[in-house]
Amino acid sequence: MLGVTVRVVRDDLNHPVVQGNKFRKLKHNLLAAAKQRSQNLVTFGGAYSNHLIATAYAANELGFSALGFVRGDELEGNHAIWSETLFQCQQLGMRLEFVSRTDYRLKEQASSIKHIIGQLNHPFIIPEGGSNQLAKAGVAELVTELVHQRVQPSQLICPVGTGGTMAGLIEGVAQHNMDCQVLGVAVLKGLQGVKDDIIQWLGNQKTRVNWKILHDYHCGGYAKSTPELEGFCIGFTQQHGIPLDKIYNSKSFYALAQCIKSGEISTKDRPAIIHTGGLQGGVFETL
Ligand SMILES: Cc1ncc(COP(=O)(O)O)c(C=O)c1O
Numbered sequence: 001m002l003g004v005t006v007r008v009v010r011d012d013l014n015h016p017v018v019q020g021n022k023f024r025k026l027k028h029n030l031l032a033a034a035k036q037r038s039q040n041l042v043t044f045g046g047a048y049s050n051h052l053i054a055t056a057y058a059a060n061e062l063g064f065s066a067l068g069f070v071r072g073d074e075l076e077g078n079h080a081i082w083s084e085t086l087f088q089c090q091q092l093g094m095r096l097e098f099v100s101r102t103d104y105r106l107k108e109q110a111s112s113i114k115h116i117i118g119q120l121n122h123p124f125i126i127p128e129g130g131s132n133q134l135a136k137a138g139v140a141e142l143v144t145e146l147v148h149q150r151v152q153p154s155q156l157i158c159p160v161g162t163g164g165t166m167a168g169l170i171e172g173v174a175q176h177n178m179d180c181q182v183l184g185v186a187v188l189k190g191l192q193g194v195k196d197d198i199i200q201w202l203g204n205q206k207t208r209v210n211w212k213i214l215h216d217y218h219c220g221g222y223a224k225s226t227p228e229l230e231g232f233c234i235g236f237t238q239q240h241g242i243p244l245d246k247i248y249n250s251k252s253f254y255a256l257a258q259c260i261k262s263g264e265i266s267t268k269d270r271p272a273i274i275h276t277g278g279l280q281g282g283v284f285e286t287l
Contacts, residue, residue: 002260007273009146011275011276012275021277022051025131025135029135030062041123043125043130048083067095067117068094070086138168142274143168143169152270154179155265159276161187163195164201167202171202185214187252217254245283
């Protein structure tokens, strides 16, 4: 684009359901659950959550029971407003518990949630979005793979929700002493606090890695879009044959295009953008 060669790391091709960063983030969590001889995975997500369905699928494949706490008690018993994601989670054997937004915010601290978890034998709790230290380790392996392929990007770009994926990329860049900036594209409005979560996952130590979160490309907020974003994604897919999910990669790829247009990323650079999957959530279609 404008003379800049962009490498697209097609991590979305790693699995049809446990796709992209989901595979990376779940891998060490599932290994830890198995090591602890836990049979019961517990996690959290919204009605369209890629993480929820990835966990349901992985649990089903590997013989775990799975319980998903879903944001929004209005969904309880009201199938008419269920997403395809929820139906699929249920078909994969995940037990769904719908909780109010207040309880959802509190997670395991909410007494209703604590009570349900308390009834399970050796539950293994995976946080919302699958983000924790184990997820960070899994994502860092992606950077190791790039190093083995002798890919030496000047920037690594990814979308940011909970920040676990970005923390993993920063960790990987640090492990390999790479001269590479990590750029995260916030997909939610007002996500300033995620920086502290990332710092915490990095062990509260100052890292030498140059990393920055871009907050200007959420296009109105989570799952919101603009005609410009939609036009960009449709055109990009037509030109390159690479589908972009509506929620995450649409915004990171759009942000990269804008950075190239503005000259922030130039022909001197070798940007690599991670396609983190999420395609079950749908793509923008031409009318
Ligand atoms: C497809 C996809 N890409 C990126 C992200 C953002 O990752 P993170 O929550 O680790 O910031 C998510 C959410 O987990 C996702 O589902």
